[in-house]
Amino acid sequence: MSTGSFTVSQPLNYRGGKRVQPADGSGTEEAYEPATGRVIATFQCSGEKEVDLAVQSAKAAFKIWRKKSGMERSRILLEAARIIRERRDEIATVETINNGKSIFEAGFDIDISWQCLEYYAGLAGSMAGEHVQLPGGSFGYTIREPLGVCVGIGAWNYPFQIAVWKSAPALACGNAMIFKPSPFTPVSVVLLAEIYTEAGVPPGLFNVVQGGAATGQFLCQHRDVAKVSFTGSVPTGKKIMELSSQGIKPVTLELGGKSPLIIFSDCDIENAVKGAMMANFLTQGEVCCNGTRVFVQREILDKFTEEVVKQTQKIKIGDPLLENTRMGPLINRSHLQRVLGFIEQGKKQGAKVLCGGDLYIPEDPKLKDGYYMKPCILGNCKDDMTCVKEEIFGPVMSILPFDTETEVLERANDTTFGLAAGVFTKDIQRAHRVVAELQAGVCYINNYNVSPVELPFGGYKMSGFGRENGRVTIEYYSQLKTVCVEMGDVESVF
Ligand SMILES: NC(=O)c1ccc[n+]([C@@H]2O[C@H](COP(=O)([O-])OP(=O)(O)OC[C@H]3O[C@@H](n4cnc5c(N)ncnc54)[C@H](O)[C@@H]3O)[C@@H](O)[C@H]2O)c1
Numbered sequence: 001m002s003t004g005s006f007t008v009s010q011p012l013n014y015r016g017g018k019r020v021q022p023a024d025g026s027g028t029e030e031a032y033e034p035a036t037g038r039v040i041a042t043f044q045c046s047g048e049k050e051v052d053l054a055v056q057s058a059k060a061a062f063k064i065w066r067k068k069s070g071m072e073r074s075r076i077l078l079e080a081a082r083i084i085r086e087r088r089d090e091i092a093t094v095e096t097i098n099n100g101k102s103i104f105e106a107g108f109d110i111d112i113s114w115q116c117l118e119y120y121a122g123l124a125g126s127m128a129g130e131h132v133q134l135p136g137g138s139f140g141y142t143i144r145e146p147l148g149v150c151v152g153i154g155a156w157n158y159p160f161q162i163a164v165w166k167s168a169p170a171l172a173c174g175n176a177m178i179f180k181p182s183p184f185t186p187v188s189v190v191l192l193a194e195i196y197t198e199a200g201v202p203p204g205l206f207n208v209v210q211g212g213a214a215t216g217q218f219l220c221q222h223r224d225v226a227k228v229s230f231t232g233s234v235p236t237g238k239k240i241m242e243l244s245s246q247g248i249k250p251v252t253l254e255l256g257g258k259s260p261l262i263i264f265s266d267c268d269i270e271n272a273v274k275g276a277m278m279a280n281f282l283t284q285g286e287v288c289c290n291g292t293r294v295f296v297q298r299e300i301l302d303k304f305t306e307e308v309v310k311q312t313q314k315i316k317i318g319d320p321l322l323e324n325t326r327m328g329p330l331i332n333r334s335h336l337q338r339v340l341g342f343i344e345q346g347k348k349q350g351a352k353v354l355c356g357g358d359l360y361i362p363e364d365p366k367l368k369d370g371y372y373m374k375p376c377i378l379g380n381c382k383d384d385m386t387c388v389k390e391e392i393f394g395p396v397m398s399i400l401p402f403d404t405e406t407e408v409l410e411r412a413n414d415t416t417f418g419l420a421a422g423v424f425t426k427d428i429q430r431a432h433r434v435v436a437e438l439q440a441g442v443c444y445i446n447n448y449n450v451s452p453v454e455l456p457f458g459g460y461k462m463s464g465f466g467r468e469n470g471r472v473t474i475e476y477y478s479q480l481k482t483v484c485v486e487m488g489d490v491e492s493v494f
């Protein structure tokens with residue numbers, strides 16, 4: 001497969017175990033190949049009727065799935081993991097074509113996805129309640145039960161991985177799921193739906209509805225939807241929470257961030273430079289947990305800056321399907337303009353562009369309409385600049401000098417976000433002391449942006465609540481039933 005040649009299989013909705021045209025619509029959307037600017041799919045956004053059909057289909061499948069034992073569910077999820085592993089390169093290629101991230105990175109996203117399925121398949125057989133002895137031989141027990149039909153709504157930066165991070169624990173717990181991807185990236189999640197069917201889930205257990213905000217609202221408002229798990233921006237997260245509150249539906253919110261990365265002068269500087277690049281430039285900087293506020297202790301500011309600029313200038317930008325590319329195009333033209341706008345504003349507010357920050361036009365003529373830019377490092381930054389305060393969601397690193405631990409902690413926490421944070425130091429006491437003070441759901445010591453599926457992922461403050469991955473996520477996709485058993489006579493007060 002080469003860039004510019006991929007044809008999307010239609011239709012893109014998936015219901016009852018097969019691809020379907022939506023029964024009704026609320027407008028149309030176009031999906032692009034960011035590398036070329038080519039429209040690769042035009043599709044109808046699902047309307048209220050299609051959403052209802054998807055919910056009914058999921059309800060029917062849920063009745064079958066919830067009766068299966070954990071071990072039976074586990075075997076099917078393991079089979080889905082096996083198929084994903086087998087089709088890794090094909091799925092990664094589709095992800096790269098629709099999202100723009102390098103094929104090198106997309107392969108890792110697919111690896112994390114099958115690992116996530118394996119992890120929850122492993123937990124499915126061990127979900128159990130507890131037995132509690134009560135006076136007089138009476139006793140109680142608890143049962144962990146599924147919620148029902150869960151809705152997953154995803155962002156465009158990790159389309160396949162987000163769908164798996166939501167569906168793997170949901171299905172392991174015995175739920176059904178309807179997933180709505182971002183209208184920018186509608187393609188790869190349909191492959192996931194087909195894989196679940198091939199692996200043996202009942203038809204309708206995992207359905208896909210395509211569309212934007214209106215379709216998402218129909219899903220959140222549907223009376224038979226038991227839970228909404230959302231990944232996206234803070235403003236949309238607020239709306240989802242409001243809509244879901246009407247039906248008292250629990251929500252998981254995985255929202256944006258503006259995370260701090262603190263680099264102390266006693267760090268291993270080579271690792272700190274690598275860490276700062278991992279924290280800023282994966283997926284063209286379009287990563288929620290990116291450590292975009294890089295605080296560097298003044299003693300090593302010049303040395304660190306010189307090295308990180310040198311390494312950033314070496315990043316190979318271009319055709320994302322080529323194996324040696326490390327940075328592809330941004331998701332679309334308006335997002336590219338938005339990111340460049342932050343850099344312009346930063347310059348006006350006194351930031352200094354140390355490298356990149358402008359458009360990149362690849363030599364290959366078929367890429368000339370793609371959405372490429374050179375990764376940017378901003379120096380001379382101040383905490384109150386817009387580029388330091390707001391989530392840019394592009395390849396833009398801001399470097400901020402600091403002097404003391406107390407000072408940097410106060411500045412690092414001075415944000416409404418709280419998704420992630422990182423610290424580089426060789427002082428083990430300091431590392432843990434700093435992490436204990438950081439107001440963030442995910443903290444890294446001497447690394448950044450690694451996401452093992454065994455570890456919970458999610459934010460503090462306005463970056464959301466609930467978690468994905470790890471054992472704890474089982475609690476977000478199940479509910480606890482308490483059963484109280486009387487072994488004697490009823491002692492009535494009447
Ligand atoms: N914390 C995380 O795990 C995580 C992961 C990836 C992305 N993100 C965040 O996502 C954002 C970028 O993604 P985006 O631009 O797709 O976000 P977005 O909020 O614009 O859209 C996310 C999803 O919500 C849908 N949506 C929009 N309005 C809706 C409404 N009123 N009701 C229901 N659904 C609606 C969209 O169609 C899309 O599927 C960034 O802020 C990023 O930090 C967070």
Ligand SMILES: CCCCC=O
Binds near residue numbers: 157165289
């Ligand atoms: C599912 C991917 C999480 C990383 C944030 O963008």
